[in-house]
Amino acid sequence: MIQQNLIKVGMADLNIATEGSVLKTTGLGSCVGLTLYDPVNKVAGMAHVMLPSSEIARESTINLAKYADTAIPELLDRMKHVGAQQNRLVAKMAGGAQMFAFSGQSDSMRIGPRNVESCLEIINKFKIPVFAQDTGGNYGRTIEFDSGSGLLLIRSVQLGIKEI
Amino acid sequence: MAQFSKFEAFELDVLKEVGNIGAGNAATALSRLLNKPVDMGVPKVSLLPFEEIADRVGGMEQVVIAVFLRVEGEAPGNMFFIIQEDAAKRLLTQLLSLPHDDENGYSEMELSALCEIGNILTGSYLSSLADFTHLAMAPSVPSVALDMAGAILSYGLLQYGEMGDSALLIETTFLEDCQDLEGHFFLIPDPESFTKIFRALGVNVE
Numbered sequence A: 001m002i003q004q005n006l007i008k009v010g011m012a013d014l015n016i017a018t019e020g021s022v023l024k025t026t027g028l029g030s031c032v033g034l035t036l037y038d039p040v041n042k043v044a045g046m047a048h049v050m051l052p053s054s055e056i057a058r059e060s061t062i063n064l065a066k067y068a069d070t071a072i073p074e075l076l077d078r079m080k081h082v083g084a085q086q087n088r089l090v091a092k093m094a095g096g097a098q099m100f101a102f103s104g105q106s107d108s109m110r111i112g113p114r115n116v117e118s119c120l121e122i123i124n125k126f127k128i129p130v131f132a133q134d135t136g137g138n139y140g141r142t143i144e145f146d147s148g149s150g151l152l153l154i155r156s157v158q159l160g161i162k163e164i
Numbered sequence B: 001m002a003q004f005s006k007f008e009a010f011e012l013d014v015l016k017e018v019g020n021i022g023a024g025n026a027a028t029a030l031s032r033l034l035n036k037p038v039d040m041g042v043p044k045v046s047l048l049p050f051e052e053i054a055d056r057v058g059g060m061e062q063v064v065i066a067v068f069l070r071v072e073g074e075a076p077g078n079m080f081f082i083i084q085e086d087a088a089k090r091l092l093t094q095l096l097s098l099p100h101d102d103e104n105g106y107s108e109m110e111l112s113a114l115c116e117i118g119n120i121l122t123g124s125y126l127s128s129l130a131d132f133t134h135l136a137m138a139p140s141v142p143s144v145a146l147d148m149a150g151a152i153l154s155y156g157l158l159q160y161g162e163m164g165d166s167a168l169l170i171e172t173t174f175l176e177d178c179q180d181l182e183g184h185f186f187l188i189p190d191p192e193s194f195t196k197i198f199r200a201l202g203v204n205v206e
Helices: A068-081 A107-125 B009-034 B050-057 B085-096 B108-133 B149-161 B193-200
Strands: A006-008 A014-017 A022-028 A032-038 A043-049 A090-095 A130-135 A141-146 A152-156 A160-163 B038-040 B044-049 B063-073 B077-084 B137-139 B143-148 B166-176 B182-189
Touching: A006 A014, A014 A022, A014 A068, A022 A032, A022 A043, A022 B149, A032 A068, A032 A107, A032 A141, A043 A068, A043 A141, A068 A107, A090 A107, A090 A141, A090 A152, A107 A130, B009 B038, B009 B044, B009 B085, B009 B108, B009 B166, B009 B182, B009 B193, B044 B050, B050 B149, B050 B166, B063 B085, B063 B108, B063 B149, B077 B085, B077 B108, B077 B149, B085 B108, B108 B137, B108 B143, B108 B182, B143 B149, B149 B166, B149 B182, B182 B193
Parallel strands: A006 A022, A090 A130
Antiparallel strands: A014 A043, A022 A141, A032 A043, A032 A090, A141 A152, A152 A160, B038 B166, B044 B166, B063 B077, B063 B137, B063 B143, B077 B182, B166 B182
């Protein structure tokens, strides 16, 4: 097997990859792993989004990668900087699970689905097509995004490995 | 978030005592349940970046069994009781005489039993804490999950996500009879709860 260059994306973090490097983020629960890909230049980007909107932020300096509405524009900028073109980009996403089920569902407990909705809305705003998604459920996911092929590998404890 | 980095040493000690009292009672409950001595470690109180929290139980991708409940009342927060799979299997064998069948994963009965153990332990943790602080604290219905530690723990950090990239947690571990039946309690009070806990314990905060 060819040793691929692995770039880790932490929680509430984002990064880009080129030249066949692989982006990886681990332990996605209610967070969403969103990937963008330019198939011509083979530029890949990944964001580990934790919360749906920066409107609720109470921190003085916002971590752009944490919120769906700030992470996606930031990721776009970073990718354009290395040659990606917005009209060629395609999106894939995974995560947004509901890790624990409760009877009295308050809104903050539904954070997974809300993250997914928010990501989709913003992606649509930028007119980027969503090619595939593996979201929801009640299980955690680890994802790897190959900037060479644009394939997204999803691993979970209960369902093993799948590729979208 | 700045307020947390300014905690004085004695304030951290107060929080350690909170962990000590809670987990001490939980350890007693477990000891009665198993009819065996249970030891506990010195509680740790730390402000950790999100990334590092899962390292305490073996890393983001480590598969663990977690019982989660939301603490409601005057000092809300999130609470986790986390054990590794081998410890869970031993608990099941000892308590229910259910030999665990590795091939089929966990049955509903087994998960429900683990959830109930978590419920008893976190319940005794919280009730002793409520007695000690005279704050009203009520646990939500517990929920159990078998999954990656990172995915599970991130769920308890959302309240912190709105204000920073790290969370303050009170962690206590216990060991059963020197065997490696190791369990972790994580109490992650909501950011607003600290002032209330301190006030209730007579610590002056501005």
